[in-house]
Amino acid sequence: MFTPIKTPKVYDQVIEQIKLKIKSGELKKGDKLPSEREMSESLCVSRTSVREAIKALEVIGLIESRQGAGNFIKTNFDNSLFEPLSVMFMLQESSLKEMYDLRKTLELECGRLASKNIKDNELEHLSAILDRMYQSETEEESLELDIKFHYVIVKSARNVLLTNILEVISQLMDEFIRTSRMQILHTDNSREILLSMHEDLVKALKFRDEKAIQSAMEKHFDLIWKAYGY
Amino acid sequence: MFTPIKTPKVYDQVIEQIKLKIKSGELKKGDKLPSEREMSESLCVSRTSVREAIKALEVIGLIESRQGAGNFIKTNFDNSLFEPLSVMFMLQESSLKEMYDLRKTLELECGRLASKNIKDNELEHLSAILDRMYQSETEEESLELDIKFHYVIVKSARNVLLTNILEVISQLMDEFIRTSRMQILHTDNSREILLSMHEDLVKALKFRDEKAIQSAMEKHFDLIWKAYGY
Numbered sequence: 271m272f273t274p275i276k277t278p279k280v281y282d283q284v285i286e287q288i289k290l291k292i293k294s295g296e297l298k299k300g301d302k303l304p305s306e307r308e309m310s311e312s313l314c315v316s317r318t319s320v321r322e323a324i325k326a327l328e329v330i331g332l333i334e335s336r337q338g339a340g341n342f343i344k345t346n347f348d349n350s351l352f353e354p355l356s357v358m359f360m361l362q363e364s365s366l367k368e369m370y371d372l373r374k375t376l377e378l379e380c381g382r383l384a385s386k387n388i389k390d391n392e393l394e395h396l397s398a399i400l401d402r403m404y405q406s407e408t409e410e411e412s413l414e415l416d417i418k419f420h421y422v423i424v425k426s427a428r429n430v431l432l433t434n435i436l437e438v439i440s441q442l443m444d445e446f447i448r449t450s451r452m453q454i455l456h457t458d459n460s461r462e463i464l465l466s467m468h469e470d471l472v473k474a475l476k477f478r479d480e481k482a483i484q485s486a487m488e489k490h491f492d493l494i495w496k497a498y499g500y
Numbered sequence: 501m502f503t504p505i506k507t508p509k510v511y512d513q514v515i516e517q518i519k520l521k522i523k524s525g526e527l528k529k530g531d532k533l534p535s536e537r538e539m540s541e542s543l544c545v546s547r548t549s550v551r552e553a554i555k556a557l558e559v560i561g562l563i564e565s566r567q568g569a570g571n572f573i574k575t576n577f578d579n580s581l582f583e584p585l586s587v588m589f590m591l592q593e594s595s596l597k598e599m600y601d602l603r604k605t606l607e608l609e610c611g612r613l614a615s616k617n618i619k620d621n622e623l624e625h626l627s628a629i630l631d632r633m634y635q636s637e638t639e640e641e642s643l644e645l646d647i648k649f650h651y652v653i654v655k656s657a658r659n660v661l662l663t664n665i666l667e668v669i670s671q672l673m674d675e676f677i678r679t680s681r682m683q684i685l686h687t688d689n690s691r692e693i694l695l696s697m698h699e700d701l702v703k704a705l706k707f708r709d710e711k712a713i714q715s716a717m718e719k720h721f722d723l724i725w726k727a728y729g730y
Contacts, residue, residue: 285559292591299591322555329515329556332591343591361522361529361562361573368659375609375662383601429598432605435665 280315284323287313292343303333303341369443374491376436377420381471381483383427388475392426396472403465419468423475467493510545514553517543522573533563533571599673604721606666607650611701611713613657618705622656626702633695649698653705697723 291297303309306324310317324341327333334344399419406412424433467490474482521527533539536554540547554571557563564574629649636642654663697720704712 281555281559323559325511325552326556326559329511329553330560368661371609371613371659372661372665375605379601379605429601431598431602431669435602439661 280319281322281326284309284313284315284320285327288323288327297343299343300345301343302339303343305340366443369439370491370495373436373439373443374488374495376432376439377424377491378484378487380424380427380429380432380436381474381487382480383429383432384423385475385478385480385483387428388423388426388478392422393472393476396422396475400465400468400472403468416464416468419471423471426475463493510549511552511556514539514543514545514550515557518553518557527573529573530575531573532569533573535570596673599669600721600725603666603669603673604718606662606669607654607721608714608717610654610657610659610662610666611704611717612710613659613662614653615705615708615710615713617658618653618656618708622652623702623706626652626705630695630698630702633698646694646698649701653701656705693723 288297288303297303303324304312306317306320310320313320324333324335328335328341332344333341335341396419399415399422403412403415403419406415424436427433467486470486471483471490474486518527518533527533533554534542536547536550540550543550554563554565558565558571562574564572566572626649629645629652633642633645633649636645654666657663697716700716701713701720704716
């Protein structure tokens, strides 16, 4: 049998060139790309190939095409670049346990970094959210506050890579979190336990205590996992 | 001033539909997509829009288009889906410290999981690599063995998500690792220290000692970071 010969696709090579310019720092966020005509001339490829490459980079959210103005490297990625990541997660049929392990690891690290980098106004924000959690009367509102609470911690870790990856996993686990919260709330004293756990997190961050925040996070995640019935 | 009106692009909607079918499990790895004609009819969009969507999904490595046979969901992702991730890392201008923190966190978790999941033949493989590290005579060979060594640990953690994310970060940090290894090797007894650290890693895994592997990993990474001059 013959093995099919793989010819490198032209648009792939165009994309490769754009990526190289990003790697070298020649192209930065917000920069305008050369016109399609210029690119096709300097790369010695057809304008169709250039257009295919641009279109693909637009779809993955790296490039923004503005009517009449040209093509630009996006300044704000609003997670679109991570879309492929989340599709792959789904196709890999990753188990909930795999996601949970990864998420717990990243949240613990966020906690550790937050204990070093959190600012006073972020600490105040956390306390304010916690106060509202105590007063909250509906499950829907509590859940929203809970998510907000953890998001403040993640942001105050000040590591963009970590934040971005965590966001993708969180989206995937959204359903899981809703379910586990419901499970927790169906056991006795559950509301009090959850609130005191969040209290511990705020306290550890206030004292900028690396060990305390990690152990508080660990306890919190263990509860979540158990609540889910594992 | 008017704000430009954003019209959702047709190909985006086609991609959305394909993603939904993946989420619902209707489309799985290796599955064939309906023909472009069928898709354009059932989605009520032009064939051009379908083709643009397919092309974009091909570029990000989700779909494979086989001449004459049609379009298929890929079975093997060979990291292409993570390409956008690595481009984003570059555009975010993430600091080395950010990458290092993330990588250390993930490698420590890999160590922990590996201590639970590693198989006997993988342990033997690690010992064999370590033996060769002792005998290695060139820096190039040592580096290759070092990378292989860590890769076996990562694989034996048996968490695909973790492995994939770590691979992207490793590629980004490749240059960094080479440099730091050189720095380490330019200090006294460095070779012996590195070898004994790898020895500790193997020992901890053999005893399936979760705490020992994490502390050995931590020491190893601390050395790497210090060697880099921080």
